[in-house]
Amino acid sequence: MEVLVKDLKEVVETFSMRFQNNSLHGSDLYIEWETTRVEISIKIPEELEIVNSINKTLSGPSNAEYFRAALYLHETKTDLPKALEYIQKVTSSEKAFFFQVTREALILKDLNEISKAKKVAKRALRLSEKVKNNDFIRINKEILSL
Structure with a gap:
């Protein structure tokens, strides 16, 4: 300087x-x-x-950007199929976080794809239990009880 x-x-x-x-x-x-x-x-x-x-x-959206887009589309019920497409780009990785996998289960539930939602909720429950997040454990158990 x-x-x-x-x-x-x-x-x-x-x-x-x-x-x-x-x-x-x-x-x-x-x-x-x-x-x-x-x-x-x-x-x-x-x-x-x-x-x-x-x-x-120019390299394309990050997982965080896909997650935020999916979250918005799901929360506003704007375009659930597109929300599912975006969240699955994130959750297809083994490195997906518990809250991301739970969001996929919630989107599937709202699309009335209950059996798929339960399958995803099992994975989300394991991840939520691993980090001891009681709120997400409860949400995933609710999906599994459908």
């Missing part, structure tokens, strides 16, 4: 801070008071961040 201290010709009565020379690559922060200015050059390594963001976006 580059810091320059300069003497001013005119007196600055009020302490001030402002950004100057703004660009995509950085900015200069000017701090002034009385007859002194401190200039701090701030460089932004945005190119690498932007390229990484573009690559991530």
Whole structure:
């Protein structure tokens, strides 16, 4: 970081801070008071961040994004078949979390696919018991009792 201290010709009565020379690559922060200015050059390594963001976006949605989409579509009852499609992209992995698998069971139940919902609820119950989440244990037991 580059810091320059300069003497001013005119007196600055009020302490001030402002950004100057703004660009995509950085900015200069000017701090002034009385007859002194401190200039701090701030460089932004945005190119690498932007390229990484573009690559991530173009590589497709993440499991978290599929889960949020499925959750919204299910909670609003907007499009249950699409909610099921999205949640199954998440739960097809062995690394799926208990709440994600439970959501799949709930969507199947709301689609009136009870036998499939029970099968998924068994898996969700095992995962919920593993993490000792009593709320999800109860939800999955309710599905299994249908």
